[in-house]
Amino acid sequence: MRDTVTPLAAAIHLEHVSKVFGKAGTDSAYRAVDGLDLDVRPGQMLALLGKTGCGKSTIFNMIAGLTEPSSGTVRVSGRDPFREFDSFRGKMAIVFQSDRLLPWRTAIQNVELGLEMLEVPAAERREKAQLWLTKLGLGGHENDYPHALSGGMRQRVSIARAFATNANILLCDEPFSALDESTAGRLRAEFVRLVKENGKTAVFITHSISEALEIGDRIVVLKRPAKIAYDVSFDADTGREERELIRSRIGGVLAE
């Protein structure tokens, strides 16, 4: 069952999107994304699965407006994220695959970064950043520099940084992969609650089928070069047996 929405109604709309790295037509050209069509409805939680190197992060960068597609159209809330770059200030938040913390800023200063761009007053900024750090279990580490934090702690700071801006569209590239299972489980639940309560749209990259089933209300599996191999929607009413079926189908597609 494929989701079909009109481009204008979609929060994220990709149409025949391709991305070629290197000079097109030369030997060094590499087609990372090939004619991808994908629509994400507002309020949807899309889990993106796919083998390593199949172009998931590249798709993210195009949705985020950080890279320009070689061909095709990308629209986020009806606008071009690359050309109309500044119009998305405060509207999109990204958790990158690696933490990407500024080494010269303390944990709390890193969380404040997005709020600074939105001209939030200093006191309010600090308060919000503090709230998010505490939520992610980093109370007491506010003034530590990134080099003094563990990998998982750094990843949590970067999650706090993205969520603190309260953007409506969330792009998360394997946000919980550097965490132990119990912390990850807690944050997943918190993440789902946050997205659902505030009606946010989220695209979530993961390598774990279980995580995709737990978080998403739709799962898209990609095969190299990024093309949709499997696309399924489900909801809270979807029974256990049906979920197991989906799980084994995904497993099969990924193994191909």
Next chain:
Amino acid sequence: MSDAAPQTVTSPRENRLFAAAKRLGTSVLPFVVVILVWQFASLFFPRFLFPSLIDVFWRCIDIFSSGAMFADVLATILRILAGLAGAFVIGGGLALLMVRSRAVDNFMSPILTLFQGIPALSWVVFAIIWFHGVEFRIFFIMVMTTLPAFTFQVLGALRAMSKDLMEMVFSFRPTRAKLFRVMIAPAILPDILTAWKVNLGNASRVVVVAELVGATGGVGYQLLQQQQLFDMAGALAWTLQLVFFVLIVQGALTLIENTAFRYRAVSERAI
């Protein structure tokens, strides 16, 4: 419970004092060695070749205590700083243009490389032929001789900025001013300080040559006087003024580095 404290353990205070003394010792040792060698040589050579450092010391005191002579030192220092500031502003601007545009880079790089091959003395000749005012001539020479290094150093720092961090900051849609403040400035600051340290040394060597364009004051002018008098002690005393200046500023820059870059991780294993 033992009633006698172990004898070998010293209090943290003593430890710190000892560490500070050791640091001081290692930082002055090289100077002490140079001084001793010179002083030893002065025992065997005539005064006009290797004057006693005690004479040189008194000449330095003379310079410090005479308003007119100290004004010469200050004039030279100001010339150094003005030249460096000019070269830094122009070089920084050029470097920004060069990272943003391949065409500007292709055009400017060869020109700057060409400049790097021109001796300071040639710039002195050009300045005398082209310009009139003494101070402007000196400023021009100082800028032209330090500009290429500054530009290439800032350019290198800009190029070495992490693309990942840059994209992360971009994802928040910063204004140009904010991007500069939160990302570019802190990222290149360490390299900028190093560039200043290196260029400061270069500038203090070039400035005395630049002062040959007809300056009637400054360390370069005074050195010329000492040469005519064949006064080695005086020449040394004037040279030392510049050396002191460079050492003081380098020390200040190092202090800034040590406090501003605490965020850097340090490996417990040395290179």
